[in-house]
Amino acid sequence: MSRIEGSGGGRRRVLQVKFVPDEEVLKHIADDTGIKVRKDKPQPSINLKRFVKKLENISDDEAQEILEEKNYVATLGICAQDPMGNGTSVSGGEVYSFQTPKRSSKMAELASELAHTPEQNVAPDRSKGPEKTAKTPQSGSNVMWAEIVWKCNLKKKEFVSTTPYRLRRRLAAPDSYLESESEYSASCSEEEDDEDQQQVNTVLSGQKTSAKTKAAPTPPPRNSLAKKNKEEKMSNLVEEYFEAHSSSKVLTSDRTLQKLRKRRLNQETLCDLLKKAPLAYAAEIIELNQQHESLFSKWMLQLHLGFNIVLYGLGSKRDLLEKFRTSLLQNSVHLVVNGYFPSITVRSILNSITEEVLDHIGTFRSPLDQLEFITKRFKEDSSLELYVLIHNLDSQMLRGERSQQILAQLSSLPSVYLIASIDHINAPLMWDQAKLSLYNWLWYETTTFNPYVEETSYENSLLVQQSGSLALSSLTHVLHSLTPNARGIFRLLAQYQLEKKDNPSYPGLSFQDFYQQCREAFLVNSDLTLRAQLTEFRDHKLIRTKRGADGVEYLLIPVDDSTLTNFLENQDEDV
């Protein structure tokens, strides 16, 4: 099998195939060996890629934007000399600009590019030698993946055919940003660009004319161009945005995780697995964190001078704050708030202040009253002081306007020292001028690159198997407290649901059918008894009822199949 040797080149070809006109796709399907084509194919595919990229540049002319941003930045008195500061060199335009809606296989393409970066460092022109691409270790999954992508592409042929149309439309717009380099071009070899440019015209016969119009126009005078471009860009951006959001149909592949036969991991195994994976760049991360730790005493000083401190930047800041707490706050009263905790509320924060810090017994009518009480106490007793550490001030539960208002007012007390961390990209939008002035923030950039272990563990993560053990144990517990008959009823429903588990449009068991079955099993004697039983189930959230289109009531156990199977097995063992 010469397959392995050619797989590198072959895979890349497959990746780019989406941008190739139909006839080429067909040609590609026709040849099965993969070696024959290899000789001439890589070249066009790469050209194509470059071509597509240039096209992308047409719509996002960022260079201008960046220029203007730079001006603003200059007026703000930024100096790039700051050695530790955040990437001030990054302009707002780069951060906030819209981008063209991307084709779905762009990700795969980029992945292959990224996978090849080191290799490229060694040999700049990778496209030339299949022996060089063969150097990369090809794992089994890579090949498999390539094949999957290939198949997907075939499935979506109708989409493939739309691409050139899009390209043509983009080309129609006059363009002067050809000379500006594409954002990702760095991973392509630069030297090839010139010859590629010429080959584009010859290779893409279908788009030849448009390609020529692209290359033809001479750039108009600079200053008028700038204005024109700006307007154009604005309208372009708007168009792009709505183009991306208008169609309800989104073009992505239809693959699901189930088809991949990857079992869903639960939280525990996930943790175990992650423990096995070594943390990359541990040394550098430690060094980075040490830099932040040297600021502790400064934070303390500034807290005492009436400022509050907010930490931002990529990476969990939990450990950092924890370290700050253990090293400097041991001798003072402090409150740690885990904002990422899913059931945290402002009320509980205020309660722990009044009850535990101020030793007040009693309740308050509203958080505002409570806040007033706290304010009064802190004003009366000047020796009282409190450090408040809030991990994730921007968490789901605390980001509301009212919560922030209360926290802001709390933090504005002279003897309450607040130090908090934020992570969400839109976190600063929580605060208006009034709140900002109450908070009196000093911003500290603390990029730690630490994984968000605690912060994400509460989240019902996308890929983590949800509610597994918890649901199971609650099921068992509730069922234990019920009569045998009730258990039997539930069991019937569960079994029925498991039988129908392969039917994706299973609506649930209709009440009448269920009643029939229960009667047959001598579990109930009237439909009233069943209803009473079901109400009890519903109160314990064991079942859910849903009215179908025909008005019939359907019953469903809102637990996933594996848990249900587990539950039934346990029940059998008990019996």
Add this chain to the structure above:
Amino acid sequence: GCFVFKPSAKKRKLSQRTAHEFGIRNDDSEDTELRFVTCQSLWNQIKSETEKIQEDLNKQLLDNLVSFLRRSHSEFEEKTTEWICRMKVREIPTAALVLGVNVTDHDLTFRSLSDFLQNNITPYIALLEAKDCPGIKNLMQKLMGQLMNCCVDVDSLEDEDYVQVSQNRIRCSMSSLIKWYESVTKKTDSETPSKRSSSSTHWQSPPVVVIFKDMESFTTKVLQDFVVISSQHIHELPLVLIFGIATSPMIIHRLLPHSVSSLLCIELFQSLSCKDHLSTIIDKLLLTTQFPFKLGEKVLQVLINIFLYHDFSVQNFIKGFQLCIVEHFYSQPLSVLCCQLVDLQKRVNSLSHNQCENIRRLPSFRRYVEKQESGKQIALLTSDNFLKEETQRLLEELHVYHENYVSVLRCLHVFTSSLPKYPLGKQIRELHCACLENQVWETEEYESSLQLARMLNKSDLVTMLQQCVEILLSSSGKEFDQTVEKLKKFLTQFQNLEEAFQEQDGSVSSQKELQKKTDLYHLQKTLLELKESRRSKKLTKFEMLRFEVVDYIDSLVRKYLVPADHRTLHEILYFNTAAVLRGHLNAAPRTALHTALNNPHWYLKNQALKCDGGSISNKAPDICIVYKLHLECGRLINLVDWLEAFSTVVMAGEEPNADRASSDQMDDIIHARFIRAVSELELLGFIKPSKQKTDHVARLTWGGC
């Protein structure tokens, strides 16, 4: 999620600790105690100064308001016919207080206002905020609560029974409010005269002032109801409303329909604009010799820009100034010398050897040493004592420099602020920044403003010169005697010119001739001749003098307005690390995230991460790779594709000699890493789960971040 930690041991004293923290600096912790004390005293001085300024600025406004209140009150008191007329139409006296958009500063104004009123007019003041008053009921409750509390304050605690009537038990209605008011006023009436005289500032039936802090945020319904209800009772309760308005007085009419606003008798009061406030602050804090600490150009620019582009808040400006002070004293060990001249000698003499070394390390000092002759160089670098003497001399010079700088800057501002188009800026702060930035006489703007100054007319020039003389006379600098002499001489010369001017009137006649001619050809000819003659003509005496004056001003500028960072030892007095300040006050969290995700090498100094351009290496942290991949997707992202792409990249990044046997396990680990990275992206707000399609997530950002 909340945990309270209480220390078992007794806490240490707070004040000690603060000073202590100032000391916990890694290496050169020299004179920390002294530095901290200096810093604190300086800040306290500045703080009281700003408060004083604020008070002065508000004085006019407050006086106007008080007289307004008095008027409305006296009418109620005397029960004049006019008041009765007004009562018939039920108009409530209302003051609309336009405060400007810097809402955060309003609090201070309101606080001083209520204090002032409390002392001078009436004890019955209620401050209402929109967020406390979602409905009319809450508003009344709040209002009555505040009024009854404050009345307790005034009447002291002699009538305990009154205090016990808690606000909750009283039915919150206008009638109970009136009843309360009657009882209170009656009580004050019946009280002993001695008591009355002690609080004589208040009248017999003081008005009840209700202040709406943020009128715009109140719901229309609540305001309307309140106005209508209270207008019904205005003859029983001398109510006065004060509306705090951030935008424009038009908002009253937009919020209240005509039928309601006709119940108000509105008088408009305008507070000082925040820009003027800032100018005063800059004038009093920076352009003065009172404080040894000074801001450098970039820092000042940052502060002013935050003010102009972000919030218009003077409070924030002052906060930034405070941060500058703290930062300066914290990070610069030599800032111990940043003190008043009287203390300087003592402090210089007590410098340790380390501090002397610090001085020697200052870049400006090095430049200075290089310019000296070799003997002095050696002395400066080896002998601490000599260094101290020299340092003291230099610092004194620096103080003198600043004194002179301020005076000359003001003089220059007199000239430039009246030029057309203001080439050097209208405000003195712009001029100040320009002068601090670099040698102002080398800039184009300065050149053009000199050109324009050479075209000033006489009367302007004379008034400017007079202003300059006043400025220089009032300044504390001692070097200006000569300058003042010179300027006075100029002034007398101008005076003398006036007499001489009558004599030479030649040019006027030619112009008269010009008016006679109607023939186009002749006109052209004479014009050409005129032009010729003007070009060749000698300058008039006035013009000569004007040139002289401008040249003299120019020489003053060149002599005194040298940028501060050209002066030796400027690091001690001038704070110039703008980057720090900007990072703390005007941070860009999203940019930091963007950088960390796109260019991890910026933070993690590992060679493997180093790469060119926009791409990242495949050895980058997982989250960076996942992020980079998701940028390529549209609105929805297929998790499977994403996972595949991720594992491709990661596999390529792994060592090639990875165990084949454990590839299954590797797969799992990669899967786990992927899950972690994706949920981290979710936490950061880049994606969210989507129900549109199975195993898809929705992208929440557009563009690079």
